[in-house]
Amino acid sequence: MVKLLSKFIPKVATIRKTVIETYNIKTVYLEVPHDFEKPMPGQFNELYVRGAGEIPISISDITEEGLIAHTIRFVGTVTKMFTELKEGDKVGVRGPYGNGWPLSELRGKDILIVAGGVGLAPLRPVIREVERNRSLYGKLMILYGARTPRDLLYRYEYSRYERIPDSEVLITVDRGDENWTGHVGVVTTLIPKVDIDPNNTIALVCGPEIMMRFTVKDLMARGLKGNQIYLSLERRMRCGVGLCGHCQVGPLFVCTEGPVFSYETIKRYFWVEQI
Amino acid sequence: MTQDKYRYGTELELRKLFNIIKEKGYRVIGPKVIENVIRLAELKDYSELPFNIEDVQGPGTYKLVKGNFFRHGPDSPKKFLFPPRLLLFKVYDDWTIEIPEVEEELIAFFGIKPCDLAAIKAMDKVQGELGDPYYNTVRKNLLIVVENCVEPGETCFCSTMGTGPIAESGFDIAYTRIGDVIVFDYDSELGAELLRELNLKPLDPDIRSKYAEVVEKASSKARADFSIEGLPEELELSLESPIYKEVTEKCLGCANCNMVCPTCFCFDVVDVPVLDGSAERIRVWDGCFSYSYAIVAGGHFRPDLWARYRHWLLHKFSYWLKQFGRFGCVGCGRCITWCPVGIDVRESIIKIINWVRSHGETSK
Numbered sequence: 001m002v003k004l005l006s007k008f009i010p011k012v013a014t015i016r017k018t019v020i021e022t023y024n025i026k027t028v029y030l031e032v033p034h035d036f037e038k039p040m041p042g043q044f045n046e047l048y049v050r051g052a053g054e055i056p057i058s059i060s061d062i063t064e065e066g067l068i069a070h071t072i073r074f075v076g077t078v079t080k081m082f083t084e085l086k087e088g089d090k091v092g093v094r095g096p097y098g099n100g101w102p103l104s105e106l107r108g109k110d111i112l113i114v115a116g117g118v119g120l121a122p123l124r125p126v127i128r129e130v131e132r133n134r135s136l137y138g139k140l141m142i143l144y145g146a147r148t149p150r151d152l153l154y155r156y157e158y159s160r161y162e163r164i165p166d167s168e169v170l171i172t173v174d175r176g177d178e179n180w181t182g183h184v185g186v187v188t189t190l191i192p193k194v195d196i197d198p199n200n201t202i203a204l205v206c207g208p209e210i211m212m213r214f215t216v217k218d219l220m221a222r223g224l225k226g227n228q229i230y231l232s233l234e235r236r237m238r239c240g241v242g243l244c245g246h247c248q249v250g251p252l253f254v255c256t257e258g259p260v261f262s263y264e265t266i267k268r269y270f271w272v273e274q275i
Numbered sequence: 276m277t278q279d280k281y282r283y284g285t286e287l288e289l290r291k292l293f294n295i296i297k298e299k300g301y302r303v304i305g306p307k308v309i310e311n312v313i314r315l316a317e318l319k320d321y322s323e324l325p326f327n328i329e330d331v332q333g334p335g336t337y338k339l340v341k342g343n344f345f346r347h348g349p350d351s352p353k354k355f356l357f358p359p360r361l362l363l364f365k366v367y368d369d370w371t372i373e374i375p376e377v378e379e380e381l382i383a384f385f386g387i388k389p390c391d392l393a394a395i396k397a398m399d400k401v402q403g404e405l406g407d408p409y410y411n412t413v414r415k416n417l418l419i420v421v422e423n424c425v426e427p428g429e430t431c432f433c434s435t436m437g438t439g440p441i442a443e444s445g446f447d448i449a450y451t452r453i454g455d456v457i458v459f460d461y462d463s464e465l466g467a468e469l470l471r472e473l474n475l476k477p478l479d480p481d482i483r484s485k486y487a488e489v490v491e492k493a494s495s496k497a498r499a500d501f502s503i504e505g506l507p508e509e510l511e512l513s514l515e516s517p518i519y520k521e522v523t524e525k526c527l528g529c530a531n532c533n534m535v536c537p538t539c540f541c542f543d544v545v546d547v548p549v550l551d552g553s554a555e556r557i558r559v560w561d562g563c564f565s566y567s568y569a570i571v572a573g574g575h576f577r578p579d580l581w582a583r584y585r586h587w588l589l590h591k592f593s594y595w596l597k598q599f600g601r602f603g604c605v606g607c608g609r610c611i612t613w614c615p616v617g618i619d620v621r622e623s624i625i626k627i628i629n630w631v632r633s634h635g636e637t638s639k
Contacts, residue, residue, distance in 0.1 A: 003408075004412075006363055006407065007406070008363045008364070048556075052546060075572035077572075235571065238542075239542075243401075245561070246543075246569065269514075274576065274577045274582030275576075
């Protein structure tokens with residue numbers, strides 16, 4: 001008899017901490033087994049809720065103690081199960097998967113982060129990395145937008161981002177409320193507000209596909225080239241290891257060749273309807 | 276083509292081969308008529324092989340009549356190497372994970388066609404090289420006896436895809452039925468060894484020329500009106516073509532084409548709660564035509580059928596080459612036959628190429 005040690009057997013992780021981020025978003029911090037590979041910023045894990053299903057969720061933080069954070073919006077069957085999960089509960093975890101952000105290419109460069117909604121989650125480890133190794137990178141610009149003030153992620157740590165030397169943090173919402181005194185408008189309306197050096201900047205973009213399209217257009221108009229813009233794509237990454245087929249964008253497997261692509265790599269498919 | 280290793284004998288020798296393989300302990304799987312359809316199933320006896328049956332295939336049609344030559348039905352080797360449902364693991368409420376086991380058995384495919392042999396080679400690139408443990412366990416001990424196709428069917432286009440009608444390599448034994456004569460070839464040490472147990476003779480000039488004639492006739496029949504030369508590149512220029520909308524006007528999105536395709540490898544994993552409180556995760560076949568295939572919570576990347584058809588066709592004839600270095604289509608024609616509305620991929624390709632040539636982009 002041969003044991004079917006497939007790539008789909010999860011490791012068991014324990015939830016050590018949860019943070020309610022918004023009315024429909026929660027971050028869970030997982031203690032993973034010692035032999036679990038340390039994730040890189042921009043990678044994702046497959047999280048398994050026993051009996052309910054498995055979902056790909058990007059890694060939104062790795063703490064000093066080695067806890068791996070996942071920021072989860074309650075939109076589908078499995079993510080909604082996370083409303084009930086609390087400290088001490090167990091989940092299955094497989095990963096880390098995907099290529100992650102091109103950290104080595106960011107060395108010495110200005111970093112322009114453009115994020116929409118829950119798209120800030122996979123970029124948070126980049127911000128942490130810049131904070132930790134400040135001298136390795138140039139200027140840090142964070143442009144972040146959400147639908148309403150209620151939808152903003154990690155509001156408690158924007159001042160921490162601002163304290164990173166040589167950083168700029170601009171926040172916007174599509175629609176304000178009675179208490180909102182900040183900028184109103186989609187995230188691309190923040191792009192003219194920052195000083196971008198087109199010769200020395202790498203842009204990292206994550207958000208809804210429509211937001212990324214407008215962002216690419218505006219960044220190109222500001223003089224960035226296709227190989228200076230990186231996008232993290234969302235697809236139905238069922239297996240995470242290039243086997244199940246669901247995440248294909250044209251010939252590209254988002255789970256193994258992405259989720260981060262330079263615009264140069266995917267420009268042929270990026271604008272094609274329902275590719 | 277070297278025919279020096281070819282040998283011939285009568286049908287008695289083929290029967291003998293079948294029995295030898297069975298005696299060696301192989302579970303023999305081959306074509307067999309079940310409920311008026313040729314299926315691939317375990318064969319207890321040589322007489323179950325449908326040598327007196329012909330399958331009449333056409334776009335959206337399939338029927339069996341009395342005849343001399345069969346091709347295939349909806350089943351392909353995929354069913355055995357990559358089963359439609361496979362338990363991945365079972366997890367108990369204390370998080371004990373139980374990993375299933377598969378028995379290492381000797382399996383022989385007897386009488387599968389060159390297109391299905393090509394499909395196994397395609398799967399070797401996907402499930403094999405990407406390390407599917409079930410696939411590799413079954414594959415390791417697989418004995419393959421191919422029946423070459425002297426009379427390809429109406430939906431066959433293996434010549435065009437370069438996969439048939441005669442198997443060139445990757446089998447243990449391949450045989451060709453030419454009237455009462457059966458020509459044998461081998462492509463492995465095991466195949467050669469098995470043939471040595473039969474009473475076979477080298478081809479004489481008469482049989483040699485008859486064989487050549489039959490092969491030539493079959494090759495010209497199993498041809499579509501397009502060539503694979505430059506096809507992937509040309510098809511990639513059709514991303515914006517409206518032809519996909521036209522072709523899929525009658526498509527039902529049933530995913531039959533995915534299910535019968537011998538190379539379609541996509542799967543989903545479903546969760547099944549068990550009464551003892553445990554939960555199972557089960558791998559099931561999925562296909563890019565199913566509505567949920569490209570859906571995510573809060574969005575859908577391919578809601579329209581024309582886009583799913585475009586993905587399917589470009590995957591088989593273009594993307595596969597980038598991903599796995601070969602075509603994903605083996606020209607078996609099952610997607611044409613088993614399409615309930617008879618959409619013919621050969622026609623679609625011709626329409627798309629014509630569109631590209633008259634409207635296509637000039638830059639890539």
